[in-house]
Structure formats: structure tokens, C-alpha cells
Amino acid sequence: MSKLSSFFNKNVQVINIGIPSFAEDLTRQGVANIHVDWRPPAGGNRKIQALLEKINSWQEKVRAAKEGK
Amino acid sequence: MQIDINEANARAIEAIQSAQPVLKGIGTCIDVVPGMKKNLILHAGPPIKWEKMSGPLKGAVIGGLIYEGLAQNQQEAEKLAASGEIEFAPWHEHDGVGPMAGVGTASMPVWIIENKTNGRKTFCTLNEGLGKVLRYGAFSEEVIVRLNWMEKVLGPVLKAAIPLVGEINLKNMISQALQMGDEVHNRNKAATSLLIRELAPAVLKTDFSTEDKAKVLEFMHSNDHFFLNLSMPACKAMLQAAEWIEGSTILTTMARNGTEFGIRVAGLKDRWFTGPALIVKGLLFPGFTEDDCNPDIGDSAITETCGLGGFSMAAAPAIVKFVGGSVGDAMNFTRKMYEITDAESQAFQIPNLDFRGSPLGINLVKVCEKNIPPQINTGIAHKEPGIGQVGAGLVNPPMKCFEDALEAYVETYCKDE
Numbered sequence: 001m002s003k004l005s006s007f008f009n010k011n012v013q014v015i016n017i018g019i020p021s022f023a024e025d026l027t028r029q030g031v032a033n034i035h036v037d038w039r040p041p042a043g044g045n046r047k048i049q050a051l052l053e054k055i056n057s058w059q060e061k062v063r064a065a066k067e068g069k
Numbered sequence: 070m071q072i073d074i075n076e077a078n079a080r081a082i083e084a085i086q087s088a089q090p091v092l093k094g095i096g097t098c099i100d101v102v103p104g105m106k107k108n109l110i111l112h113a114g115p116p117i118k119w120e121k122m123s124g125p126l127k128g129a130v131i132g133g134l135i136y137e138g139l140a141q142n143q144q145e146a147e148k149l150a151a152s153g154e155i156e157f158a159p160w161h162e163h164d165g166v167g168p169m170a171g172v173g174t175a176s177m178p179v180w181i182i183e184n185k186t187n188g189r190k191t192f193c194t195l196n197e198g199l200g201k202v203l204r205y206g207a208f209s210e211e212v213i214v215r216l217n218w219m220e221k222v223l224g225p226v227l228k229a230a231i232p233l234v235g236e237i238n239l240k241n242m243i244s245q246a247l248q249m250g251d252e253v254h255n256r257n258k259a260a261t262s263l264l265i266r267e268l269a270p271a272v273l274k275t276d277f278s279t280e281d282k283a284k285v286l287e288f289m290h291s292n293d294h295f296f297l298n299l300s301m302p303a304c305k306a307m308l309q310a311a312e313w314i315e316g317s318t319i320l321t322t323m324a325r326n327g328t329e330f331g332i333r334v335a336g337l338k339d340r341w342f343t344g345p346a347l348i349v350k351g352l353l354f355p356g357f358t359e360d361d362c363n364p365d366i367g368d369s370a371i372t373e374t375c376g377l378g379g380f381s382m383a384a385a386p387a388i389v390k391f392v393g394g395s396v397g398d399a400m401n402f403t404r405k406m407y408e409i410t411d412a413e414s415q416a417f418q419i420p421n422l423d424f425r426g427s428p429l430g431i432n433l434v435k436v437c438e439k440n441i442p443p444q445i446n447t448g449i450a451h452k453e454p455g456i457g458q459v460g461a462g463l464v465n466p467p468m469k470c471f472e473d474a475l476e477a478y479v480e481t482y483c484k485d486e
Contacts, residue, residue, distance in 0.1 A: 039439070039440065041438050041439075042437055042438060042440055043440030045440070045472070047472070048437050048472055048475060051437070051475050051476060051478075051479045052434065052437060052438055052475075054479050054483055054484075054486045055074070055434060055478070055479060055483060055486075057483075057486045058482070058483035058486040059073070059074055061486070062071055062072065062073050063073065065071060066071075066073070
């Protein structure tokens with residue numbers, strides 16, 4: 001409990017990932033923040049994500065074979 | 070399969086970067102375009118049957134048949150087009166490109182471009198100007214009269230003039246035009262001026278009448294888009310150099326027929342991946358509304374595929390007065406395209422970005438992973454045949470093309486992973 005109360009008594013420093021409006025709200029309230037423009041791979045499309053994973057897995061094997069692993 | 074995608078893509082990019090497209094001359098379509106024949110009509114975009122064609126493409130086919138003397142009027146042309154006697158094929162499958170409807174017929178004069186690096190040739194018709202023109206689906210008498218003049222006067226005069234100048238390096242000319250505010254898709258003002266500077270003295274030295282020579286120079290001078298039909302086959306020549314590099318995920322084609330948008334990928338030989346062409350958002354001429362607009366049409370997205378057009382809008386801030394948006398938008402479109410490309414052009418530099426090379430080599434994997442579609446600027450055709458251009462604007466390809474291509478890529482190369 002004491003750790004939690006000390007957390008709220010400090011200046012909060014925020015890294016916001018994804019939704020920009022969260023960072024904008026904090027900025028309006030004078031809270032220092034860094035916004036990271038992140039979106040889920042393939043816009044969240046599961047089918048495309050699975051295809052991309054196949055390509056990545058294949059390429060990892062190709063690179064490993066080249067390096068003689 | 071032991072293919073390193075990064076290496077395959079680097080080979081594709083190197084082939085595009087080292088291409089040297091030059092203007093060699095002018096020929097008649099049936100004499101110089103591979104596989105061309107009297108009953109074949111070439112068109113923009115992926116393959117399409119007559120029944121599925123949009124209004125402007127049907128209009129251009131009607132005009133093409135009347136121009137060739139195969140039909141006397143619209144009714145005869147429609148009957149002939151539907152009869153099965155006329156064949157249709159994409160320009161892209163005949164080493165060429167066509168702006169908007171892109172209709173090419175046997176008798177039309179065509180530019181001949183050669184990539185000096187590999188000796189391969191590409192082709193495109195000559196630009197007719199804006200307004201009521203065949204490429205926007207218009208086929209009235211004034212359109213046919215102009216096409217006949219282009220065949221009988223414009224083509225022959227320029228054909229005689231080009232050898233007097235020698236080969237014109239189009240890559241250098243496009244590079245210069247970017248420094249002068251063009252992006253060589255919807256803004257070709259500087260490039261057209263540079264071309265006239267090269268050709269005008271030679272036109273005067275030909276043996277044609279003063280009246281013909283003056284009319285040729287006036288025609289080029291009156292049409293700010295005259296160079297478009299050279300920037301397109303120049304881009305085609307550069308991208309053709311990356312066909313077909315095994316394992317590469319770099320796009321070699323983006324093209325639309327007014328019904329469907331199609332892409333082709335360096336590592337997926339000859340295959341088209343299509344989705345529905347989208348409506349272009351932009352600035353319309355007075356009196357027209359979005360209801361009048363045909364979906365996206367034309368092979369001119371070959372410029373974007375080569376890092377120009379919408380990808381180089383930062384070099385051409387004045388273009389927003391034609392296609393809509395703000396100068397800030399133009400800068401952001403270019404910046405965003407670096408996220409889906411593998412390289413920066415060595416030849417095409419953007420002054421407003423401290424001479425950074427334009428975003429080059431659209432990578433299918435990056436488009437899918439980041440869910441960012443390529444940015445295209447384009448003209449807008451009326452949806453009904455015979456009317457012509459109604460505006461210009463901005464558009465993206467449907468993501469379906471890329472998703473289908475990615476699935477085919479996995480099926481071809483790594484389905485068992």
C-alpha cells in the first residue's frame with residue numbers, strides 16, 4: 001500500500017502505445033508523455049497475420065541454414 | 070526453398086535502379102507491339118471481358134472500333150465488341166501501358182521506349198489532351214478526328230524528328246522534372262516543357278509543311294499532360310527489369326480497368342491479383358458530383374509503382390490544386406510511402422525532403438504487415454461512355470489485391486512451414 005501511495009505522489013511519466021487520444025488527453029492535462037505510433041500487425045487481420053508468420057518462420061530457417069546453424 | 074526474400078528484393082531493386090529508359094522513336098502499334106493484331110484491343114488494368122467493362126472503357130472501345138473503321142457508329146461498335154470477333158487484352162501483357170481506359174488499336178502511333186540496360190522495349194500511345202478524349206471514354210466526331218490527325222500528322226512528324234535529336238534519356242528528364250515541381254503522374258508541366266525543348270528544333274528540321282509542324286508544336290504546348298504517355302512507359306521499362314525475380318515480394322504492376330484494380334508481384338510470374346476498383350476522392354469540374362464518377366481506372370499507377378506520382382507528391386506541392394488536399398498532405402503521403410517500400414530512388418530526388426530519393430520498391434509484405442495501402446493520385450472519368458473527364462483526386466488500391474497476393478506467395482514458396 002505504501003508503494004502505491006508513493007507512486008501517486010510522484011510525477012507520472014507515461015509511454016503511450018497505440019491509441020493517440022490517450023496521449024492527447026494527458027498532454028492537455030500537462031502530463032509528460034511519449035506516444036508510440038503502434039498498430040497491430042496486418043491491422044488485426046488474423047488470416048494475414050498467420051500468412052506473415054509462415055513467411056517469417058520460413059525466412060528464419062533460410063537464414064539459419066545460411067549461417068550453418 | 071532456400072530463398073532469402075531480402076536478397077531477392079535487393080536484386081529486384083537493383084534491376085529497377087539500374088534501368089535506363091530512353092525514347093527510341095515512334096511506330097505503328099500493329100508493327101511494333103508484340104502480339105498486336107487487327108482484331109485485338111489493348112486496354113488498361115487487369116484482364117476484363119466486354120460485359121464487365123465500365124462505361125469509360127466501353128466508350129473507348131467503341132471509339133477505337135470507329136477509329137479503325139471496323140464500325141460506323143456506337144450501335145455497330147457495341148454489337149461487334151460483344152460478338153466475340155474482337156479480342157481484348159491488358160497493355161501490360163504486351164509490354165505497354167495505357168492511361169485511363171488505355172485503349173490501343175492497330176493503327177495508332179505509339180512511343181517506343183528502350184531500357185538500355187537490358188534492351189527490352191515498352192510502348193504507349195500519344196497523349197490526346199484533356200476533356201473529351203478517347204482515354205476518358207469519349208468517342209464523338211471530334212475525338213475520332215483528333216485520333217486521325219495524330220495518326221496522319223503528329224505521329225509521322227515526331228517520328229521524323231526523334232532521329233534528328235537522337236535517343237532522349239527519359240530517366241534524366243523525369244529526374245529534372247521532379248526538381249521543377251512535377252511528380253509526372255498528374256503534374257507533367259515541367260516534363261512536357263523539357264520534352265518540347267528537346268524536340269522543337271528537330272521538328273522544324275523535318276520536311277513536313279510549316280502548317281503541320283506548327284500544329285504539332287501547338288498541340289504539345291497546349292497539353293500539360295503530353296509527357297504522361299512517356300513517363301508511364303519509362304516507369305514500365307524500369308519495373309519490367311524486375312520481372313520475374315524468384316522469391317521477390319516487390320510489386321511490378323499496379324493497374325486498373327475501371328472495374329477492378331490489379332497488382333502483379335516480381336516473384337509471382339504473370340499472375341494478376343485483383344479487387345474492386347474504388348471511387349476516387351478529389352476535385353470535380355463544375356456541374357459534376359460523386360455520382361457521376363467512375364471507379365479508379367488506368368495504367369498510370371505504374372508511376373506510383375516506380376516511386377513517382379502519389380509517392381512523390383512532396384516534390385509537387387502545386388498538385389494539390391488539381392487533385393485536392395493540402396501541401397501538408399502531399400508531404401505526408403510521400404513520408405508514409407517510405408514505410409512500405411524497400412529503397413530510395415537514386416535517380417529521383419525530392420528537393421522538399423532535402424533531396425531524399427523517392428520511396429521505391431513497394432514490398433507486398435510491408436503493405437500487408439503495416440496495413441498501409443499505396444497512395445495514388447489520378448484523373449476521374451465519367452461513369453457513362455462518351456462524356457470524358459470530370460475531375461482528379463486521390464485513391465488507394467483495395468487491400469484484397471495484396472491479401473490475395475500474399476496468400477499466393479505463401480502457397481508458392483512456403484506453404485509447408
